Amino acid sequence: MQPENQGQEARPGLVHGVSGLARNAFALFVSRVELAALEMGEVRDNLARLVIVGVLGTIALCFALACWTALVVALCWDAMGWKILLLVAVVYTVLAALILLRARSLLSPDSLSLPATLAELRGDRDALM
Known part of the structure; x- marks a missing residue:
């Protein structure tokens, strides 16, 4: 009887483990999407300010x-x-030429990118590999 009993306990444990893994993976995905959305809002604001100042x-x-x-x-x-x-x-x-150089200096590498999101994704990749 013990082998049958152990087989029944292993299946719910495996299913529970896989569903927990899927839940955690989905939560990780959602948190990364939220972080990317937040940073995209910041990028949009920076770009809008740059366009307005440039046009004026x-x-x-x-x-x-x-x-x-x-x-x-x-x-x-x-x-x-x-x-x-x-x-x-x-x-x-x-x-x-001077105005062009000034405009290029305004576009710092981090003002229009997603540094925090990319760093988190790199960390996730390294943790999974």
Whole structure:
């Protein structure tokens, strides 16, 4: 009788163990999805701020450049002629390069990524391997 009794106890234990494992795996998956959703919200906010600042800065810069260009060309046309247009073009090219470098520095590696989620997923992978 004992072998039959032990066989019956092993089956519920195995089923219980597998269901517990599945429950824990699902809970782990849900927690990782929640963490990713939280970080995606932060990324969305950072990206929205960057776009708004970029658009407003671009509009203001365009108006300022148009006004200053018209003033400089009007004041210098008699003395320099077409050369003033070349000088203004060079200045604008340097200014555009500086703005591009500043925009790239605003995009730090962690501002638009999911560092905590990726670290947790790496930890999960290492624990499972």
